[in-house]
Amino acid sequence: MNRATERTLIRRAMGGDGNAIEALIRAHQDALFAFILRMSGRPHVAEDIVQEAFVRVLGNLDRFDTRFRFSTWLFTIAKRLYVNASQKQRPAYDTDAVNLQQGRAATPSGLTARAETMRNMRDLLEVALGELNERQREIILLFHQQNWPIAEIADHLGMPEGTIKSHLHRARKRMRRLISADETLHARAEEVWS
């Protein structure tokens, strides 16, 4: 969705247009759910946070500053909700649940060779992500999952671009080292790319 369309939708949503509100939800719910799911590792937590974030954002649209992107605001609110939720209940990465969620549409039936490769890849990813600290995981997700440019991530997190690049570099290095160091993971990686 381009910015002009987004602004039009926001203006209409401010006036109480239900169709515009629905369009905004549909445009952003998948990305936000994927982000929070990877952050929390729990589908039901992700669902609750996504719902609450949308309710808060759409209920306070009059406070929205049109200079910024709607997604940046939405992700900021969702992130705060996630931090609050994780303070109450320490998140435990439920790899199986994330994989199940991920594979729901991708694997039609049976365990084909491709599906097995995908599953191994997901396992690798989950384990590696789970080993990162929250800040690194967030930056990795915003950059590689949400495809946000460095400048936007820096703006969103209130950090200099250089710091973001440094975090990104360290996170990748750590993930790579984790995969190489762990014999099981390494074997899986070899299996995937052999």
Place this chain on the structure above:
Amino acid sequence: MNPWFENVPNASNANDPVERELWRELSRPTPSPDLTRSIMGRLGYMKAAPGAVRRRRIRRWTNRLTLCLAALVAIGLAMRLHEASPNARQADGLTIPGAIETDLSRHEQNIRGTIQLIRELAPPPSTTPSPSPDALDEDVDSSGVGPFRWM
């Protein structure tokens, strides 16, 4: 994969197939549950057919009009009852309706007086009879000199 990936310095090894696959896997769309209905519900919106929406709107406006009418009738009735009751307070001095009535009757008297004055000033009707139309015609015909006649 993020199009900015290649432009980030120190981005580990951008050509590493392991990393590339990892990021491709990460950027793969995640199917999410459709939360639209529940979010819209929490925001106070409810999906309804256009016909139902129209009916509901008509019913809402009818209710508002009925309420307004009932309120007006109640106020009118209450005023009447209050005026009719012995406990109703009477105005001490001149009221607005009384003032208007006095003003109107004064105007009426003035107009009557003016009409009377005009009648008195008009001259009395004359007693000599006026000439008959035939006599006038004869007079005109006899005084005519040319072949013309004044019309």
